[in-house]
Amino acid sequence: MKLSTVFNRRGLLALLAGTVVATQAPLPASADALATIEKDKVVRIAVPQDFPPFGTVGSDMQPQGYDVDMAKLIAEKLGVKLELVPVTSANRIPYLQTNKVDLVISSLGKNAERAKVIDFSEAYAPFFNGVFGPADVAVKDTKDLSGKTVGVTRGAIEDLELTKIAPSDVTIKRYEDNNGTISAFLSGQVDLVATGNVVAAAIIAKNPPKKPEIKFLIKNSPCYIGLNKDEPALLAKVNEIIAAAKKDGSLDAISQKWLGAKLPADL
Amino acid sequence: MHYTFDFGWLLEYWPVLLKGIGITVELTLVGGVLGVSLGVACAWARALGPGWLRPIVTAYVEMIRNTPFLIQLFFIFFGLPALGIRMNELEAANLAMVINLGAYGCEIIRAGIQATPKGQFEAGASLGMSRIQTFWHVILIPALQRIWPALSSQIVIVMLGSAAVSQIAAEDLTFAANFIQSRTFRAFEAYFVTTLIYLALAVLLRQLLRGVGWTIFPRRGAASRAR
Numbered sequence: 113m114k115l116s117t118v119f120n121r122r123g124l125l126a127l128l129a130g131t132v133v134a135t136q137a138p139l140p141a142s143a144d145a146l147a148t149i150e151k152d153k154v155v156r157i158a159v160p161q162d163f164p165p166f167g168t169v170g171s172d173m174q175p176q177g178y179d180v181d182m183a184k185l186i187a188e189k190l191g192v193k194l195e196l197v198p199v200t201s202a203n204r205i206p207y208l209q210t211n212k213v214d215l216v217i218s219s220l221g222k223n224a225e226r227a228k229v230i231d232f233s234e235a236y237a238p239f240f241n242g243v244f245g246p247a248d249v250a251v252k253d254t255k256d257l258s259g260k261t262v263g264v265t266r267g268a269i270e271d272l273e274l275t276k277i278a279p280s281d282v283t284i285k286r287y288e289d290n291n292g293t294i295s296a297f298l299s300g301q302v303d304l305v306a307t308g309n310v311v312a313a314a315i316i317a318k319n320p321p322k323k324p325e326i327k328f329l330i331k332n333s334p335c336y337i338g339l340n341k342d343e344p345a346l347l348a349k350v351n352e353i354i355a356a357a358k359k360d361g362s363l364d365a366i367s368q369k370w371l372g373a374k375l376p377a378d379l
Numbered sequence: 380m381h382y383t384f385d386f387g388w389l390l391e392y393w394p395v396l397l398k399g400i401g402i403t404v405e406l407t408l409v410g411g412v413l414g415v416s417l418g419v420a421c422a423w424a425r426a427l428g429p430g431w432l433r434p435i436v437t438a439y440v441e442m443i444r445n446t447p448f449l450i451q452l453f454f455i456f457f458g459l460p461a462l463g464i465r466m467n468e469l470e471a472a473n474l475a476m477v478i479n480l481g482a483y484g485c486e487i488i489r490a491g492i493q494a495t496p497k498g499q500f501e502a503g504a505s506l507g508m509s510r511i512q513t514f515w516h517v518i519l520i521p522a523l524q525r526i527w528p529a530l531s532s533q534i535v536i537v538m539l540g541s542a543a544v545s546q547i548a549a550e551d552l553t554f555a556a557n558f559i560q561s562r563t564f565r566a567f568e569a570y571f572v573t574t575l576i577y578l579a580l581a582v583l584l585r586q587l588l589r590g591v592g593w594t595i596f597p598r599r600g601a602a603s604r605a606r
Contacts, residue, residue, distance in 0.1 A: 295457045
């Protein structure tokens with residue numbers, strides 16, 4: 113009797129698969145992710161693909177954006193190959209928890225709920241909304257808005273916040289969508305706009321005569337790199353890379369490239 | 380369906396609606412009066428004006444009647460500042476409505492003028508009326524009387540079309556509806572109430588225009604009824 117008739121191929125595969133599953137199952141929780149990355153010479157990073165300018169697919173079908181450049185920087189500094197994993201904002205944390213990726217660089221904001229299930233690095237990208245205007249308009253806080261005309265996108269968080277905090281003699285012009293708000297600013301129909309730094313970056317990318325500069329913040333929620341809990345070695349390494357990139361100006365360069373402005377001083 | 384209708388927001392937001400109604404009425408009055416005036420001038424130019432003026436007016440009328448109102452509005456509000464002509468949203472909305480009604484009104488009024496038999500011009504002249512008197516009494520007033528229902532409808536259309544001005548942040552009735560909808564998320568109720576207000580405004584405007592017709596053409600109205 114041949115061996116193959118007893119252990120036919122399918123049975124053998126099943127047996128092997130069982131062994132593999134058995135040995136891999138405890139890995140995500142216990143193994144040192146940094147050691148694994150260094151052993152495999154590859155880091156798997158979740159990036160967005162539908163959220164410009166953080167992550168989109170370029171005309172050459174390659175992913176591009178702030179988060180993609182950040183992922184490249186991390187991989188380069190770790191000295192390993194980069195494997196980009198496109199995710200959506202809904203599945204980026206599950207991808208991390210199920211060990212499909214080592215890091216999430218996907219314009220991830222920090223909040224208490226997320227902090228219960230994953231860890232966060234230092235902030236690597238600015239994400240805020242505030243009041244923007246050209247350099248020659250002197251505005252430092254809400255009081256200075258007095259008598260000015262501010263454009264917002266109707267119903268956006270900036271609209272709701274600004275309506276609450278603005279003095280009564282501020283004229284708030286509410287446009288139907290971000291394009292209306294951008295057009296109103298560019299054509300000089302409003303002195304200032306209240307919007308997100310990403311929208312301001314989109315205006316700056318058009319290279320207009322009047323560049324929107326941040327005057328004051330309404331809400332600040334910078335982006336962090338997400339990683340699994342209990343990975344102190346990886347966390348320390350990632351933080352070390354971010355700190356070095358902030359110091360040597362390479363993060364400033366990424367910010368300048370995708371957001372049209374240097375990193376804010378407080379990041 | 381698990382939707383509970385809630386009109387409670389009316390308590391908080393009725394000033395927004397009221398302001399919106401005010402702006403819509405203002406736009407309609409200014410647009411209506413100036414638009415019909417522009418329409419009369421253009422109709423005169425196209426039907427009886429000097430030869431050099433006709434192609435200019437024709438070009439204006441065709442350009443406005445063959446492009447969307449929203450684009451005209453965007454061009455005036457967002458486009459013209461590039462040429463140094465900056466208007467606020469109400470000025471831009473008023474101008475767009477006057478220009479729009481002027482073009483449509485022109486064609487309606489011209490139809491009325493051209494329906495006037497030529498013999499009436501000559502009759503006016505033979506009675507010793509001046510050219511202006513002839514134009515006013517013999518040509519324009521009877522022409523307006525003929526096309527008044529059509530012109531009234533066009534004015535109502537322009538009023539309803541003014542909903543587009545909310546797109547340049549002019550705070551008309553439609554803006555108020557969108558504003559309330561985006562604060563309360565009560566889409567059905569907000570647009571339902573707005574629909575009723577527009578309906579009431581349109582009915583009122585038609586009655587107003589009918590009344591205007593009666594005052595402008597009193598004797599002729601009596602004469603045509605007697606006929």
